[in-house]
Amino acid sequence: MQNIVRNCADLEIGLHRRDQHSYTIELRYSQPDSDTDIRLMRGSSVIVLFDREKLRSLLLDPQSYGQMLSDNLFADPGVKQAFAQAVSTSESLDLALRVRLFIGASAPELNNLRWETLRDPETGELLLTRERLLFSRYLGSMDWRPVRLQSQAQLRALVAIASPSNLADYSPGGQTLAPFDIEAELQRARGGLGDMPITELSTTGQVTLTAVASHLREGFDILYLVAHGALVQGEPYLWMEDASGQAAVLPGNDLVTRIRELPRAPRLVVLASCQSAGQGHDLAESRNEALVALGPRLAEAGVPAVLAMQGNVSIATLERFMPVFFHELQRDGLIDRAMAVARGTVRDTNDWWMPVLFMRLRSGRIWYVPGFGEDGDDFEKWPALIRNIQRGNCTPIIGQRMTETLLDPLGELARRWADVYRFPLAPHQREDLPQVAQFLAVSQDPQFPREELLEQLRRDILDRHQDDLPTNAAQMSLDELFAKLGAHYHERSPSYPYRALAEMPFKVYLTANLSNLLTEALVAVGKDPQVEICRWHNSLEDLPSIYETEPDYQPSVERPLVYHLFGNSQEPDSLVVTEDDYFDYLIGISINRDMIPIAVREALADTGLLFLGFKIDDWAFRVLFRSLMSQEGRGRRRRYAHVAAQITPEEGRILEPERARRYMEDYFQDSAIDIFWGSVEDFMRQLLLQWQSRAGTERRTRR
Numbered sequence: 235m236q237n238i239v240r241n242c243a244d245l246e247i248g249l250h251r252r253d254q255h256s257y258t259i260e261l262r263y264s265q266p267d268s269d270t271d272i273r274l275m276r277g278s279s280v281i282v283l284f285d286r287e288k289l290r291s292l293l294l295d296p297q298s299y300g301q302m303l304s305d306n307l308f309a310d311p312g313v314k315q316a317f318a319q320a321v322s323t324s325e326s327l328d329l330a331l332r333v334r335l336f337i338g339a340s341a342p343e344l345n346n347l348r349w350e351t352l353r354d355p356e357t358g359e360l361l362l363t364r365e366r367l368l369f370s371r372y373l374g375s376m377d378w379r380p381v382r383l384q385s386q387a388q389l390r391a392l393v394a395i396a397s398p399s400n401l402a403d404y405s406p407g408g409q410t411l412a413p414f415d416i417e418a419e420l421q422r423a424r425g426g427l428g429d430m431p432i433t434e435l436s437t438t439g440q441v442t443l444t445a446v447a448s449h450l451r452e453g454f455d456i457l458y459l460v461a462h463g464a465l466v467q468g469e470p471y472l473w474m475e476d477a478s479g480q481a482a483v484l485p486g487n488d489l490v491t492r493i494r495e496l497p498r499a500p501r502l503v504v505l506a507s508c509q510s511a512g513q514g515h516d517l518a519e520s521r522n523e524a525l526v527a528l529g530p531r532l533a534e535a536g537v538p539a540v541l542a543m544q545g546n547v548s549i550a551t552l553e554r555f556m557p558v559f560f561h562e563l564q565r566d567g568l569i570d571r572a573m574a575v576a577r578g579t580v581r582d583t584n585d586w587w588m589p590v591l592f593m594r595l596r597s598g599r600i601w602y603v604p605g606f607g608e609d610g611d612d613f614e615k616w617p618a619l620i621r622n623i624q625r626g627n628c629t630p631i632i633g634q635r636m637t638e639t640l641l642d643p644l645g646e647l648a649r650r651w652a653d654v655y656r657f658p659l660a661p662h663q664r665e666d667l668p669q670v671a672q673f674l675a676v677s678q679d680p681q682f683p684r685e686e687l688l689e690q691l692r693r694d695i696l697d698r699h700q701d702d703l704p705t706n707a708a709q710m711s712l713d714e715l716f717a718k719l720g721a722h723y724h725e726r727s728p729s730y731p732y733r734a735l736a737e738m739p740f741k742v743y744l745t746a747n748l749s750n751l752l753t754e755a756l757v758a759v760g761k762d763p764q765v766e767i768c769r770w771h772n773s774l775e776d777l778p779s780i781y782e783t784e785p786d787y788q789p790s791v792e793r794p795l796v797y798h799l800f801g802n803s804q805e806p807d808s809l810v811v812t813e814d815d816y817f818d819y820l821i822g823i824s825i826n827r828d829m830i831p832i833a834v835r836e837a838l839a840d841t842g843l844l845f846l847g848f849k850i851d852d853w854a855f856r857v858l859f860r861s862l863m864s865q866e867g868r869g870r871r872r873r874y875a876h877v878a879a880q881i882t883p884e885e886g887r888i889l890e891p892e893r894a895r896r897y898m899e900d901y902f903q904d905s906a907i908d909i910f911w912g913s914v915e916d917f918m919r920q921l922l923l924q925w926q927s928r929a930g931t932e933r934r935t936r937r
Contacts, residue, residue: 242266242332243324244596245317246372249282250338257282257341259313263320265329280310289347296587300351301358308355318356321367330365332570332598334372345371345530348544350577350587363578363586368570370593373533384455384501385916386567386601390431391456392449392500393423396441396474398481404473406464411473418549419460423506426556427458428564438479446474447492450500455600457500463528470527486528494535497642501600502569503532505542506552529592538595539569545588551580555589567601569593604912604920615877615908619921620928622842622874623738626791629837630735632745632752633847634800634854636914640719641694651686668853672813684806688712691803695719712803713750720751724758731846734918736761738925741789742837743796746854747847748803753796764789767798767808769829770822774808781831789833797834799858816857823861842874845907847914876907879917 248260258279284306292299308314324331337344349371352361362369401411416436424432433449435441441461450457462473463486470486493499505528529540541559543552558579562572573591580586606613613619622628634644645665651657652664655674663669671683692712700707702722707715723730732755735743743763745752756763764780764787780787780795789795800819801808810819823829848855910917 242368242598243320243327243329244332244334245320246334246336247317248336248338249341249344251340252279252281255283257284257344259307259310261313261316261320263316263323265323265327280313282307282309282313284344284347286347296348296351296584297353299348300353300360300587303347303349303351304353304355304361307352314355325366330368330571332368332370334370334593334596336372342530345527348587350544350590360581363574363581365571365574365578368568368574368598370539370570370573370591370598371529372596373530373592373594384601385604385912386564387604389455389601390433390453391423391427391458392433392435392446392454393420393427393458394435394441394446394460395419395423396459396461396472397436397438398473398475399438399479400481401462401473404462404481404483406466406471411462414460419506422553422556423458423460425553426560427456428557428560430456430560430564439475439477441475442477442482443474443484443488443492446489447496450493450496453498454500456502456504458504458506460506463505465527468527470531472528486531490528490531490535493532493537496536497646499536499538501537502539502541503537505529505540506556529590533592533594538593539600540592541573542590542592543588544590545585547585547588548583551583551585551588554583555580559589563600567599567603569595569600570598602911604910604916606908606910613877613908613910616924617928618874619842619844619877620924623740623925624928626739626741627840627874628740628842628844629742629744630740630844630846631848631858632735632743632747633845633849634746634748634852635849636731636745636747636847637749637751638847639913639915640723641691641698647687647690647694650690666853668811668813668816671811675812675814680812681806683811684809687809687811688803688806716749716751716803717754720754721758724755729915729919729922730755731914731918733758734922735846739791741791741794742833742841743794744799744834744837745796746799746858748798748801748809750802750804756794756796761791762793763796764793765796765798765802766831767801767805768819768823770808770810770819774805777805777808795831795833797831800854810854810857813853816853820857820861843876843907845876845878846917848878877910877917878907879910879912879914 243266244262244264246262248262249257250260252258259282260279285302289299289302289306292302308317321331335349350362350369353359354361361367395414395416397414397416399413401413404411420434420436423434433454435445435449446457446459464471472484472486472489474482474484476482493503529542532540555576559572559576562575563569565572570591570593573589577586577589619628644667648667648670649664651670651674655677657664657670657673659669659673671687674683674686692715695712695715696703696707699719699722703710703715703718707718710718720732724733727733732751735752736755736759743752743756753763753765766779766781767774767777769775769777787793798808800810803809810816827835845855848858910920
């Protein structure tokens with residue numbers, strides 16, 4: 235299946251309201267590695283009419299309904315020919331075809347049509363049960379938060395089953411709500427999610443909206459929600475629970491609002507509700523329409539993918555569909571491919587068309603495989619990298635994203651500032667900390683962004699880690715909080731990145747991180763780190779330096795040098811925060827390269843480099859790469875293996891993640907740097923395995 239990840243053409247079918255009865259349709263087709271869309275239709279916009287009255291009369295006949303819907307969609311010969319051309323071109327190039335149905339904001343009523351029943355316009359066969367035709371309802375979002383993909387091994391699911399004790403008191407649409415078989419629902423969820431870690435909310439009084447939102451704040455990737463729903467005057471309502479286990483009938487928008495307020499929305503929400511014993515089969519008025527209506531709203535709130543049921547799906551179908559869906563999803567992370575396979579599995583049932591996928595992912599992927607290369611391919615240079623570390627010929631360069639497992643990303647902080655201080659520039663710039671900080675430096679004063687940054691980080695630590703900190707944490711300084719937090723993770727996890735780095739025999743550490751976490755980790759393993767700060771502007775010249783007290787100091791494994799490239803929290807004036815700061819920094823070290831200690835310059839010129847916690851489009855990385863990598867020694871650097879741990883490109887921030895990924899690989903290629911795709915934690919786990927394996931091999935060899 236991995237070839238589908240690389241080889242997938244894209245067809246977007248856009249529908250937009252033209253007037254009260256008609257819509258315009260446009261088709262955009264692109265192929266992998268193509269910079270442009272291919273126009274499949276020439277001339278003016280094509281008009282499409284949907285006979286909704288006739289479609290409504292066919293609700294109980296999905297085959298006839300799908301044929302009618304296809305006849306409407308492909309009524310224009312040009313549209314039919316363009317679709318056939320996209321399919322045949324993709325097949326001739328051995329490409330899967332990702333079909334994204336984009337329903338514009340002007341035509342929300344089209345989401346009520348059952349697009350999953352579409353038939354092939356040429357043959358009349360089922361269209362969306364083919365594994366190489368990946369279909370989703372593609373939705374835009376005003377949520378500018380990028381979709382940060384998670385490593386497959388780190389995925390976690392929250393399963394919530396709301397079955398209030400007084401459901402029999404409610405009869406929306408004339409149907410009395412029946413209680414769920416909670417144990418059976420849990421078994422279905424467990425069977426579907428497989429080995430993925432699951433937290434379950436199913437005890438009476440436990441499945442409140444507040445409890446679900448509170449758990450989601452812990453960072454769950456999948457929300458699997460079983461709940462009754464109903465449409466009331468076109469608005470979806472959910473039957474959740476109150477603290478006593480009675481029904482709490484809530485507008486669906488309450489759930490949407492809670493998810494929108496989360497620091498990180500779940501990557502997938504599954505609204506899994508099925509037909510219960512004794513209920514009717516009035517599909518036209520199905521209670522599940524409320525769950526389908528939530529799909530677009532959840533996508534707009536920032537959820538990358540929503541799987542809902544658009545009909546009163548049977549237990550038998552759900553029991554077959556869900557395990558296949560999650561099994562396929564865990565193979566390659568492509569959610570629309572998993573949908574196609576699972577839908578094909580139940581094509582022999584009457585309700586095969588009921589699962590519907592709403593998605594705002596252009597790539598269709600909700601997790602990545604950490605490693606070197608797209609499929610996590612093994613790294614041939616591990617022996618060289620390990621040997622360089624053992625011999626002291628490797629230098630770690632630590633980025634600002636090294637602490638993202640402990641603190642909110644700096645982009646999230648920038649968005650908060652943008653909201654509070656009414657940042658006036660484009661929405662996609664709201665997560666760019668240097669740009670937002672530059673605005674604050676102008677609208678407030680130049681020192682304000684630095685002080686606000688340190689205070690915000692302090693508040694974040696107190697908010698996110700109150701259970702891991704002592705009772706007097708509120709009286710501690712930021713550096714004290716960093717030290718306590720680092721000590722907690724140092725003791726708890728051998729693969730805690732700072733602990734792993736501190737235990738290895740590095741002589742020089744370069745860091746773009748303002749925290750003292752690295753220094754504290756080195757002290758914790760018995761070393762005596764010497765801290766230096768880059769003096770990138772004149773007012774920093776009087777900072778104390780080890781080279782003044784010990785002019786002959788040479789970094790060693792026991793007394794390593796920790797060099798803060800962009801300042802640290804103990805010296806607020808040293809922090810590089812705004813755009814102007816980065817420009818001044820670049821100018822300063824370009825004019826006076828002697829401001830960088832010779833030990834740092836030698837490490838950059840004559841050791842292997844290990845970039846950890848950077849993104850290629852971050853200001854910090856771009857300035858660092860352009861300034862430090864332009865130092866002398868380019869030829870000597872080619873003698874060593876260099877690695878950059880780089881998280882996979884983010885959906886929502888990067889228009890075409892796969893092409894952006896290839897661009898990054900090309901960008902690094904000239905500098906002989908191999909890219910590890912994954913988080914710092916992913917990389918450190920693999921590095922530790924290689925380190926321990928090498929040490930074991932050497933012990934056996936000495937025997």
